[in-house]
Amino acid sequence: MKRIIILFSILYFNYPCFSQIDSLFKDVEKLKDTLVHKLLVDDIPRKTIKDKFMYPHRWYVKQLLAPKVPAYDTSYIKSNKHKLTIAIPIAKKFYGFNIVDLEKKRVLKFSPNNYYNVGFNFSNIILTFGFSPGIKFGAKPNRGSTISKDFQLTVIGRKVITDINYQSYKGFYVYNTANYDISKTNADTIVIRPDINVTSFGINTNYVFNNKKYSLRGAFSFTDVQRKSAGSFMAGVYHSHVVFSSNDSTFIKYPFINNFSKLLSEINQISQISAGISGGYGYTFVYQKIIFSVAINVGAGGQKTYYRTLDGMNESLKLNSTVNINAKNAIRYDNLRFFIGVLATYDNNFAFNTKIFNNDKYIARVVGFIGYRFNIKQNGRKFLKALGLVDYDKK
Numbered sequence: 430m431k432r433i434i435i436l437f438s439i440l441y442f443n444y445p446c447f448s449q450i451d452s453l454f455k456d457v458e459k460l461k462d463t464l465v466h467k468l469l470v471d472d473i474p475r476k477t478i479k480d481k482f483m484y485p486h487r488w489y490v491k492q493l494l495a496p497k498v499p500a501y502d503t504s505y506i507k508s509n510k511h512k513l514t515i516a517i518p519i520a521k522k523f524y525g526f527n528i529v530d531l532e533k534k535r536v537l538k539f540s541p542n543n544y545y546n547v548g549f550n551f552s553n554i555i556l557t558f559g560f561s562p563g564i565k566f567g568a569k570p571n572r573g574s575t576i577s578k579d580f581q582l583t584v585i586g587r588k589v590i591t592d593i594n595y596q597s598y599k600g601f602y603v604y605n606t607a608n609y610d611i612s613k614t615n616a617d618t619i620v621i622r623p624d625i626n627v628t629s630f631g632i633n634t635n636y637v638f639n640n641k642k643y644s645l646r647g648a649f650s651f652t653d654v655q656r657k658s659a660g661s662f663m664a665g666v667y668h669s670h671v672v673f674s675s676n677d678s679t680f681i682k683y684p685f686i687n688n689f690s691k692l693l694s695e696i697n698q699i700s701q702i703s704a705g706i707s708g709g710y711g712y713t714f715v716y717q718k719i720i721f722s723v724a725i726n727v728g729a730g731g732q733k734t735y736y737r738t739l740d741g742m743n744e745s746l747k748l749n750s751t752v753n754i755n756a757k758n759a760i761r762y763d764n765l766r767f768f769i770g771v772l773a774t775y776d777n778n779f780a781f782n783t784k785i786f787n788n789d790k791y792i793a794r795v796v797g798f799i800g801y802r803f804n805i806k807q808n809g810r811k812f813l814k815a816l817g818l819v820d821y822d823k824k
Contacts, residue, residue: 472491472822473487473488473491473821474821474822483817483818483821486818487817487818487819487821490813490818490819494511494819500587500641501587501640501641501642501644502641502642504656504657505641505642505643505644505655505656505657505659506642506644506647506653506654506655506656507647507653507654507655507656507765508652508653509651509652509653509654509765509802510652510653512802512803512804513802513803513804514550514651514652514800514801514802514803515549515550515800515801515803516549516550516651516768516798516799516800516801517547517548517549517550517798517799517800518547518548518549518550518796518797518798519545519546519547519548519796519797519798520545520546520548520794520795520796520797521543521544521545521546521567521794521795521796522543522546522579522581522792522793522794523540523543523791523792523793523794523795524540524541524543524596524598524627524629524790524791524792524793525538525539525540525604525790525791526538526539526540526627526671526673526788526790527539527788527789527790528680528681528693528699528786528787528788529786529787529788529789530689530690530693530786531782531783531784531785531786531787532690532693532785533688533689533690535688535689536605537603537605537680537681537685537689538603538604538605539601539602539603539604539622539625539673539680540601540602540604541575541577541598541600541601541602541627542568542569542572542573542574542575542600542601542602543568543575543577544565544566544567544568545565545566545567546565547565550651550798550800571619572602572619572621573600573601573602573621573622573623574600574623575598575599575600575601576598576599576600577596577597577598577599578595578596578597579594579595579596579597579598580594580595580596581593581594581595581794582594583649583650585645585646585649585650585652586645586646587637587640587644587645587646588636588637588640589634589635589636589637590634590635590637590645590649590663591632591633591634591635592631592632592633592634592755592774592776593631593632594629594630594631594632594776594792595629595630596627596628596629596630596792597626597627597628597629598626598627599623599625599626600621600622600623600625601621601622601623601625601627602619602620602621602622603619603620603621603622603685606618606619606620609684609685609688620684620685622675624675624676624677624678625673625674625675625676625680626673626674626675626676627671627672627673627674628671628672629669629670629671629672629790629792630669630670630671631667631668631669631670631776631792632667632668632669633665633666633667633668633707633726633753633755633776634665634666634667635663635664635665635707635709635726636663636664636665637661637663637711638661638662638663638664639659639660639661639662640661642657642659642661643655643659643660643661643711643712643713644713645711645724647713647720647722648711648713648720648722648724648757648759649722649724649757649759649772651768651800651802654720654763654765655713655715655720655722656715657715658712658713658714658715659712659713660710660711660712660713661710661711661712662708662709662710663708663709663710663711663724663726664706664707664708664709665706665707665708665726665728666704666705666706666707666728667703667704667705667706667707667728667730667753667755668703668704669701669702669703669704669753669778670700670701670702670703671699671700671701671790672698672699672700673698673699673700674697674698674699675697675698678697678739679694679695679696679697679738679739680693680696680697680699681693681694681696682694690785692738692785693785693786695738695739695740696736696737696738696739696786697737697738697739698736698737699734699735699736699788700734700735700736701732701733701734701735701780701788702732702733703730703731703732703733703751703753703778703780704730704731705728705729705730705731705751705753706728706729706730707726707727707728707729707753707755708726708727708728709724709725709726709727709755710724710725711723711724711725711757712724718762718763718764719760719761719762720759720760720761720762720763720770721759721760722757722758722759722760723756723757723758723759724756724757724758725754725755725756725757726753726754726755726756727752727753727754727755728752728753728754728755729750729751729752729753730750730751730753731748731749731750731751732748732749732750732751732778732780733745733746733748734746734749734780734782734788736785736786746782746784746785749780749781749782749783750781751778751779751780751781752778752779752781753776753777753778753779754775754776754777754779755774755775755776756774756775756776757772757773757774757775758772758773758774759771759772759773761798765802766801766802767800767801767802768798768799768800768801768802769798769799769800770797770798771795771796771797771798772794772795772796772798773793773794773795773796774792774793774794775791775792775793776791776792776793777789777790777791777792778790778791
């Protein structure tokens with residue numbers, strides 16, 4: 430037994446593999462001590478059941494409130510993350526789907542009858558969210574009614590911005606009815622198509638290269654404020670999937686059927702999947718308390734198009750090229766507390782089919798907004814104290 434111990438000792442001190450194992454154990458212990466030191470904060474009580482339940486929440490708020498070295502140039506960007514921001518936006522969204530007959534060189538444009546929506550937006554150190562209480566107005570007369578579900582999420586980080594949108598519309602009207610013979614008898618006649626539906630999903634992500642001096646948050650949200658004029662190149666990817674269909678008829682029917690090719694007049698569903706890469710540039714111009722921002726990204730990729738006819742036949746067109754345009758524009762007055770302005774976004778996907786039909790779709794939004802920022806370090810601390818997230822060691 431003594432010989433075995435002596436032999437093991439000789440091997441341990443003479444062979445590097447054993448010393449490496451010992452070093453690995455030391456590294457693991459060091460990592461464990463670091464995690465314990467990081468996660469277990471003595472200042473946060475954890476004696477009672479309530480304290481143990483509140484511990485992760487208090488720890489998270491403590492990390493958020495802890496002073497940090499900014500990862501950006503503070504002479505160019507002013508962060509308002511530690512302020513409670515309340516804004517009231519009034520938004521109007523637009524959606525369009527256009528079908529182009531390549532044989533007859535004709536186009537039919539479909540659009541839903543959208544409303545203006547009044548919403549509320551809140552943001553503070555912990556979260557940002559918005560909602561609409563269902564206040565709607567401003568639909569156009571004699572264009573039918575549209576039942577819609579429209580969700581748009583813009584995740585604006587310091588380096589990455591991502592637009593995610595989902596639309597479901599039922600009930601359209603022919604936007605360019607006046608271009609055809611039907612309008613000659615009555616200039617106010619609009620063809621309404623309550624049987625047409627569209628389901629659309631899209632995502633667009635871009636990386637901001639000059640993120641230390643240029644803030645997309647400052648351009649198109651209320652969290653940051655751009656203090657000096659600056660710009661940046663961007664690059665990213667995009668993807669969309671659209672299904673456009675008619676429940677009980679075809680897209681092209683009376684009184685337009687004589688203006689379009691026979692095959693196109695038999696189609697009652699079009700499905701498209703597109704993806705590609707994009708690049709662009711954003712710039713914010715600052716003059717005293719006036720901030721003007723613009724960002725444009727152009728993408729190129731591929732699209733696969735499927736279609737179905739009224740008799741149930743399913744066909745597909747060959748993979749073709751597509752171009753995507755994503756643009757944002759905003760102007761506002763901002764004195765770091767009160768702000769007011771207008772924001773507009775536009776996203777359009779152009780396809781380049783060479784047979785039967787071509788198409789393009791667009792999504793646009795115009796938002797007027799007014800808001801105010803409250804100092805969360807003063808007023809917000811009372812709210813956090815009431816929740817037991819800060820000052821828990823004071824009576």
